[in-house]
Amino acid sequence: MVEDPRYGRIMSVRGLDLSTLRRFSICVVGAGALGNEVLKNIVLYGPRELTVLDFDSVERSNLGRCFLFSREDAETGMRKADAAARAIGRMNDDVAVKALVEDARSLDHEFFSGFDMVLGCMDNIASRLHVNANCYYCGVPYVDGGIDGLAGRVQVVIPPDGACYQCTVNATHMSVVDLGYTCTGREANVPRRLVPSEPSVSSLTGSLQSLEAARIAAGKGEAGRMLLYNGLRNELDSVIVSVSGVCDNHGCGKDENHKD
Amino acid sequence: MVVGKMKITRIEVRNSQSGNSTLMEVEGRTKVQEILDSAVAFWSMSRDAYLIRCGKKLLSASSTVEESGLKDGDTVELLPDPEGG
Numbered sequence: 638m639v640e641d642p643r644y645g646r647i648m649s650v651r652g653l654d655l656s657t658l659r660r661f662s663i664c665v666v667g668a669g670a671l672g673n674e675v676l677k678n679i680v681l682y683g684p685r686e687l688t689v690l691d692f693d694s695v696e697r698s699n700l701g702r703c704f705l706f707s708r709e710d711a712e713t714g715m716r717k718a719d720a721a722a723r724a725i726g727r728m729n730d731d732v733a734v735k736a737l738v739e740d741a742r743s744l745d746h747e748f749f750s751g752f753d754m755v756l757g758c759m760d761n762i763a764s765r766l767h768v769n770a771n772c773y774y775c776g777v778p779y780v781d782g783g784i785d786g787l788a789g790r791v792q793v794v795i796p797p798d799g800a801c802y803q804c805t806v807n808a809t810h811m812s813v814v815d816l817g818y819t820c821t822g823r824e825a826n827v828p829r830r831l832v833p834s835e836p837s838v839s840s841l842t843g844s845l846q847s848l849e850a851a852r853i854a855a856g857k858g859e860a861g862r863m864l865l866y867n868g869l870r871n872e873l874d875s876v877i878v879s880v881s882g883v884c885d886n887h888g889c890g891k892d893e894n895h896k897d
Numbered sequence: 898m899v900v901g902k903m904k905i906t907r908i909e910v911r912n913s914q915s916g917n918s919t920l921m922e923v924e925g926r927t928k929v930q931e932i933l934d935s936a937v938a939f940w941s942m943s944r945d946a947y948l949i950r951c952g953k954k955l956l957s958a959s960s961t962v963e964e965s966g967l968k969d970g971d972t973v974e975l976l977p978d979p980e981g982g
Contacts (some may be wrong), residue, residue, distance in 0.1 A: 782982070863955060
């Protein structure tokens with residue numbers, strides 16, 4: 638079969654077979670600053686299907702960081718999922734792009750089991766826990782990303798091996814579990830913190846997240862790995878995450894730390 | 898150091914945001930979560946999500962000092978967990 642020249646340069650990358658990703662159905666949860674970056678990268682890989690899941694609407698405050706949205710989208714209050722899906726659909730019409738205007742927390746494992754991989758770009762811990770748990774339950778690889786100012790984090794979850802997002806959660810997370818780390822600081826009935834956001838850090842974190850997705854598709858993903866980016870020092874570090882003995886997703890098993 | 902039958906481990910706790918550090922004496926049965934909470938309180942850090950690492954390993958908050966393999970002279974680092982999107 639002759640490869641489409643559109644993907645020639647991508648497929649000729651040495652050390653990473655990116656052809657598998659073209660057969661994948663991928664869901665990106667959250668179409669904010671991070672989601673915009675991830676969606677752009679993933680659609681350029683040319684997966685079979687790409688679903689954008691977000692229930693929020695575009696606001697003017699999004700325009701400083703979310704390049705998939707226009708001023709008109711903000712003025713008409715277009716849904717982020719619809720606006721992002723339209724924009725990435727124009728970038729690559731080979732991909733079946735779908736928009737879903739739903740709260741991720743209203744969807745269960747039957748929904749998430751329909752994908753080969755899920756990427757989390759959400760703005761709150763409760764949604765992350767929900768998506769992570771459902772993906773872990775149905776064995777779907779999950780790549781979680783988070784940003785805050787000059788800090789970025791990417792975690793790779795490949796069930797059933799290694800740790801999941803919930804394994805990293807501690808009491809400090811639970812003290813803010815219901816807070817949304819919104820970019821607008823409003824539009825919610827629970828307290829929300831205005832999160833500082835730096836476009837380059839969003840871009841970099843989203844790129845790391847997309848690359849981890851490509852690595853998983855190519856069979857080179859590493860479960861239990863977390864990447865930490867510190868923009869203040871411009872440093873990237875990788876740490877090992879162990880399975881937590883109190884993680885519900887892993888049952889009541891012994892903490893893998895104990896084996897050290 | 899052993900006090901009575903209780904082994905005391907001296908660790909350095911570093912604040913990745915400020916670069917400041919402090920020494921902490923902990924027991925083998927001390928939970929990592931207690932170290933984390935003490936450090937957050939000591940530096941009057943904002944109510945937020947934090948992680949704690951020792952070198953290339955993220956420490957599980959539910960583990961004890963002993964289970965985490967922390968030894969005298971080890972440095973653990975407290976870092977914010979970015980949860981925005």
